[in-house]
Amino acid sequence: MPHPPIRCTGLVKRYADVVAVAGLDLTVNARECFGLLGPNGAGKTTTIEILEGLTAPDAGDVEILGSRWTGGGGAAARALRERLGIQLQETQLADKLTVDETVRLFRSFYSAAHSVEEVLALVGLEEKRTAWVGKLSGGQKQRLAVACALVSRPELLFLDEPTTGLDPQARRQLWDVIGGFVAAGGTVLLTTHYMEEAERLCDRVAIMDHGKVIALGTPRSLIASLGAEHVVEFALADGAARAPSTAELAALPGVRAVRAGVERTALTVAEVHRAVPALLALLERRGAELSLLATHHATLEDVFVSLTGRQLRDA
Amino acid sequence: MRDHALVQLTLARTREFYREPEAIFWVFGFPIVLAFALGIAFRNRGPGELRVGVLRAPGDSALAGALARAPGLNAAVLDSSEAQVQLRTGRVALLVVPGDPVVYRYDSTRTESRLARLEADAVVQRAHGRADPARVADQRVTEPGSRYIDFLIPGLLGMNLMGSGLWGVGFSVVQARTKKLLKRFMATPMRRSHYLLSFVLSRLLFLFVEVAALIGFGWLVFDVGVRGSFAAVAIITVLGSLSFAGLGMLVASRARTIEAVSGLMNLVMLPMWMLSGTFFSYARFPEAMQPLVKALPLTALNDALRAVMIDGSPLAQLGAPLGVVAAWGVASFVVALRIFRWR
Numbered sequence: 001m002p003h004p005p006i007r008c009t010g011l012v013k014r015y016a017d018v019v020a021v022a023g024l025d026l027t028v029n030a031r032e033c034f035g036l037l038g039p040n041g042a043g044k045t046t047t048i049e050i051l052e053g054l055t056a057p058d059a060g061d062v063e064i065l066g067s068r069w070t071g072g073g074g075a076a077a078r079a080l081r082e083r084l085g086i087q088l089q090e091t092q093l094a095d096k097l098t099v100d101e102t103v104r105l106f107r108s109f110y111s112a113a114h115s116v117e118e119v120l121a122l123v124g125l126e127e128k129r130t131a132w133v134g135k136l137s138g139g140q141k142q143r144l145a146v147a148c149a150l151v152s153r154p155e156l157l158f159l160d161e162p163t164t165g166l167d168p169q170a171r172r173q174l175w176d177v178i179g180g181f182v183a184a185g186g187t188v189l190l191t192t193h194y195m196e197e198a199e200r201l202c203d204r205v206a207i208m209d210h211g212k213v214i215a216l217g218t219p220r221s222l223i224a225s226l227g228a229e230h231v232v233e234f235a236l237a238d239g240a241a242r243a244p245s246t247a248e249l250a251a252l253p254g255v256r257a258v259r260a261g262v263e264r265t266a267l268t269v270a271e272v273h274r275a276v277p278a279l280l281a282l283l284e285r286r287g288a289e290l291s292l293l294a295t296h297h298a299t300l301e302d303v304f305v306s307l308t309g310r311q312l313r314d315a
Numbered sequence: 316m317r318d319h320a321l322v323q324l325t326l327a328r329t330r331e332f333y334r335e336p337e338a339i340f341w342v343f344g345f346p347i348v349l350a351f352a353l354g355i356a357f358r359n360r361g362p363g364e365l366r367v368g369v370l371r372a373p374g375d376s377a378l379a380g381a382l383a384r385a386p387g388l389n390a391a392v393l394d395s396s397e398a399q400v401q402l403r404t405g406r407v408a409l410l411v412v413p414g415d416p417v418v419y420r421y422d423s424t425r426t427e428s429r430l431a432r433l434e435a436d437a438v439v440q441r442a443h444g445r446a447d448p449a450r451v452a453d454q455r456v457t458e459p460g461s462r463y464i465d466f467l468i469p470g471l472l473g474m475n476l477m478g479s480g481l482w483g484v485g486f487s488v489v490q491a492r493t494k495k496l497l498k499r500f501m502a503t504p505m506r507r508s509h510y511l512l513s514f515v516l517s518r519l520l521f522l523f524v525e526v527a528a529l530i531g532f533g534w535l536v537f538d539v540g541v542r543g544s545f546a547a548v549a550i551i552t553v554l555g556s557l558s559f560a561g562l563g564m565l566v567a568s569r570a571r572t573i574e575a576v577s578g579l580m581n582l583v584m585l586p587m588w589m590l591s592g593t594f595f596s597y598a599r600f601p602e603a604m605q606p607l608v609k610a611l612p613l614t615a616l617n618d619a620l621r622a623v624m625i626d627g628s629p630l631a632q633l634g635a636p637l638g639v640v641a642a643w644g645v646a647s648f649v650v651a652l653r654i655f656r657w658r
Binding site for chain 2: 052054073078079081082084086088090091092093094096097101104105106107108109110111148152
């Protein structure tokens with residue numbers, strides 16, 4: 001049986017005062033796009049950098065494309081790096097080099113590589129070829145970073161928060177690039193704190209919190225684990241005084257779970273058409289006035305909230 | 316060939332440098348500006364224009380007239396208060412008080428003042444009827460190589476090699492580290508030796524321009540020639556440049572921020588700016604300091620450059636200073652490689 005592109009067990013990484021990764025097991029299969037989803041500080045970047053061989057774990061075993069990382073810049077590590085494409089979260093490419101020069105530089109490190117034209121076409125930067133990196137927009141810079149990762153014709157692509165800080169259009173362009181890579185037979189491990197990105201892009205997702213995987217599966221199966229497909233959120237104009245109790249809400253028809261937050265209460269609901277009229281009737285009897293009522297399809301965000309009690313973005 | 320990693324790294328390094336106008340000025344423009352300003356300021360150095368004051372008193376104008384006629388002296392009649400100020404500030408080297416006796420007022424620790432006293436005294440004595448018994452004649456010689464600018468140009472060359480070596484290497488390395496570009500390179504199969512070597516190669520590319528610009532300027536504007544062989548100058552500047560590139564690598568080997576590396580850089584360069592005899596001879600420092608001063612790489616480099624450019628010495632005679640330069644370079648590279656922070 002061929003090796004999975006990524007397999008790690010029992011990963012631990014401690015820094016002076018925090019445990020960044022606290023015993024993590026992960027297997028990423030060939031030709032899959034795998035997402036590490038979690039809030040800032042969950043240990044996503046530390047995990048991906050351990051897998052990339054840039055950070056040494058304190059404990060645990062890592063196998064990438066069937067090999068283990070050997071220290072420093074030795075021949076074995078370089079042979080493995082030939083097969084990887086890596087984009088790091090914080091890298092700022094040199095401002096005063098052109099797009100073409102930057103790709104050409106990265107290309108020169110690999111024995112087999114795409115031509116500059118090919119890789120710029122992959123990320124849609126052909127027209128910016130002679131522009132200085134410093135003059136590119138945020139989205140273009142990110143696509144260039146991905147181009148530098150793709151130029152090696154990698155089997156396995158690591159992307160650390162590739163779309164953070166980008167506008168929706170730039171984000172979609174990058175999704176297309178990543179989707180195209182997977183469709184062509186590549187394997188991707190990416191980190192993100194955008195649930196929408198994980199849902200759109202990833203075949204499987206591991207939700208991370210405090211250095212551990214707290215849920216693992218396809219986006220669909222994770223959402224299904226909530227037991228209901230919809231979320232109804234409401235808030236009351238006069239605050240908690242007339243609010244119904246959690247037990248009363250849970251007893252409403254079609255409601256599977258209740259989460260009372262500080263500003264709003266969320267109900268996980270199987271049938272919106274039964275739950276909402278019942279909720280309105282209950283509030284009417286209590287004399288409570290609504291200041292907000294909203295429903296949406298359940299997302300990975302709701303999965304995270306139901307597991308941790310916190311929102312993904314401000315956790 | 317063109318797509319070899321070492322070529323591409325060197326090209327990237329070189330482009331980043333020449334696309335930075337400030338860097339171009341500090342490396343090429345600044346030394347030339349400095350050479351020009353100092354060359355002009357010190358072009359007529361020597362006892363050509365000694366100013367002597369004559370205190371306003373009976374007989375002052377006759378005395379001032381006699382002094383002014385003497386070659387190399389320039390005399391003016393001054394009021395008492397004005398005379399004090401000018402003497403104190405060095406605008407006149409000597410104040411002559413007419414009368415009997417004629418009084419010379421001056422600071423005897425100043426060479427110029429003592430010279431002015433001798434010249435003025437000769438004028439005064441002759442005016443009172445002294446006859447010179449021996450016939451003399453002057454033969455003036457201006458030896459190329461003995462002017463201040465001849466001394467200065469090799470010094471500036473050495474100082475420039477130090478500055479561009481340290482800044483050129485140190486600054487780029489730390490910038491790549493703070494921007495996480497170094498870490499990104501570590502995520503590729505790039506050879507670390509190629510990365511370090513690219514700095515050395517791009518330094519050598521610029522070295523040629525740097526040296527040619529300064530020597531060419533000195534030659535065109537001030538007629539500063541190279542007495543020894545150009546090959547010797549080339550070998551010395553390459554060696555010096557490599558040595559300072561090593562020192563730059565060492566300074567940058569651990570620093571995580573531009574501020575930290577700038578501080579370290581100045582810490583390394585400041586003693587050499589002062590002690591290594593760029594602007595004035597280090598022989599002025601006390602005997603006890605000489606071994607220390609001579610052990611500095613810039614001192615050794617300046618000595619070697621002056622020996623070739625001014626005295627025309629062959630390389631074979633420069634073993635000692637070139638040894639010092641090479642030793643600094645090798646030691647710095649070795650230590651830098653051991654402690655280098657690759658991310």
